[in-house]
Amino acid sequence: MSGVVREMAGARVLVFGTDGSPVRGDRDAVDLIGDVLGAGAAWAAIPVERLGEDFFVLSTRIAGDAIQKFVNYGIGLAVVGDIARRLAHSGPLRDFVYESNRGRHVWFVASLDELEGRLAAA
Numbered sequence: 834m835s836g837v838v839r840e841m842a843g844a845r846v847l848v849f850g851t852d853g854s855p856v857r858g859d860r861d862a863v864d865l866i867g868d869v870l871g872a873g874a875a876w877a878a879i880p881v882e883r884l885g886e887d888f889f890v891l892s893t894r895i896a897g898d899a900i901q902k903f904v905n906y907g908i909g910l911a912v913v914g915d916i917a918r919r920l921a922h923s924g925p926l927r928d929f930v931y932e933s934n935r936g937r938h939v940w941f942v943a944s945l946d947e948l949e950g951r952l953a954a955a
Contacts, residue, residue: 842953881914
């Protein structure tokens with residue numbers, strides 16, 4: 834397992850570190866999902882540093898494919914960190930993040946504290 838389990842607002846969250854393998858597609862997502870399931874967690878918190886620039890270019894389908902794996906397995910996904918620069922340069926990404934944050938399964942948050950607040954409110 835390449836993360837630390839934390840209890841946040843009654844939910845078990847596997848918080849991944851910045852130093853692990855990058856998420857380059859759905860196969861990498863499945864590896865992380867295995868870690869989450871092995872830890873008995875309901876959520877994965879992945880730092881933006883683990884996601885390559887291509888993840889944030891929606892036309893590559895990397896984000897969509899990886900996120901779909903989390904949704905299929907019923908695991909919540911929080912992308913943690915500052916993506917303001919990326920949002921400023923991509924209207925489609927802004928829309929995608931906005932819609933994701935309106936849901937209950939995939940959130941883009943600035944910090945673990947923000948994630949915990951969202952979990953508490955859910």
